[in-house]
Amino acid sequence: MKPTLVTTLCFLLFSFTTYFPLPFTHAGIIVKDIYGKPVVPSGSYFIWPDYLVSGGELRLGVTENSTCPFTVLQDYSNYGHGFPVKFTPQNQTSSDDPITLGLHLDIAFDYKPVCAESTKWLVVEAENEYPTPWLAIDGTGKNVYDDGWFELIAYERTGYLIYFCHKLSSTRGECRYISRKNDKNGMRLVFDDGDYLAAVFVNVDDIVRARGSSIVKKDRAFTLPMI
Template sequence: MKLPLITLSFFLFSFQTTLSQEIQQVKDTNGNPIFPGGRFYIQPSIFGPTGGGVSLGETNNSACPTTVLQDYSEVINGLSVQFKIPGISPGIIFTDITRLNIVFVEKPDCVESSKWVVISDGFPRSWIGIGGVEEHGDDILDGLFSIQKHGFGYKLVFCPRFTAPPGVCHDIGRYDDENGRRLVLTDNKPFEVVFVDATESSI
């Protein structure tokens, strides 16, 4: 059965419109697309009591700052990060479909890597840290991050390499800790964020 040309065109238009609404280039607070290798602060989408930017802190009686925390103070920018796309890519970061590594630009001397990892080690929730096997052993979950549109800004999600059903990603939220709000995996309260160009910000 052949569809009339008008009907076929309508379906194609509807499909393209749906894609454009759901999958977009991720942009910073200036409206410019973010890109691999650029430097950005990850901050809450609403300024004020929601706190400040994301940085590193010491937890679990460790003298090495390997835990990714959001600062309680709204005037703190945090540490800048870079987004890196594994493998060959066009260098464009899209919502939902682009899988990423997130890396702090500055690395503490006490860790082998500043790349974000998810650790499941008995803490009430799996949490975001940096480092590698030397720091966390086999507690690191295998996977990549992604960015999704959410509210006034975006949310970060973690997508494990192996899931059932395939392709399931988990929101990243916050958990009050002694030195700040620890970033953790959550199912109901995502941390709504924006990306601020670290080369231009003077806050």
């Protein structure tokens, strides 16, 4: 094969793998909970860290000068259940169709503080309070970073990364995974390159079994981070 042809093929391969949209590479693959059951919009799920990642469950907490728990945080310990969430496809009407990788999603907690307008996850920003955009629920009064959607992408053998994509984005380079930064009341989930949040999902109906499962106990033997 001529060197020029090899160079051309390598360039094309790099272009395809770099710029294809997230849904193209994962379309149709069903997202599953820790027991291998499809994750569906009608279900409620706890988001726990994958066994390769430290930390605990997701919840809401107070940050900065707010008196309402608007900010999405991850506990440093794994002793609680956290708050369950629902995954709602933006372009899917049936609540029985499984969630698939790359599907455009809204994510919201089942629990709503009285002081909040809704529990839908938003990416907000306020540079005078925090240096990078972060996850919060509706009602903070902060600027919404950008309208868009969330996607679930497979990670390692059992986990998933949560991506946020701008509404006008069409390429992988414009979708970024949700990561974590240490904060006073827990790890803040931020829209910034850093310590990624790799997650597994536990149906609320399986919480007792999950807490007593030898598999989950093994997977969730974490070391608390130094703060």
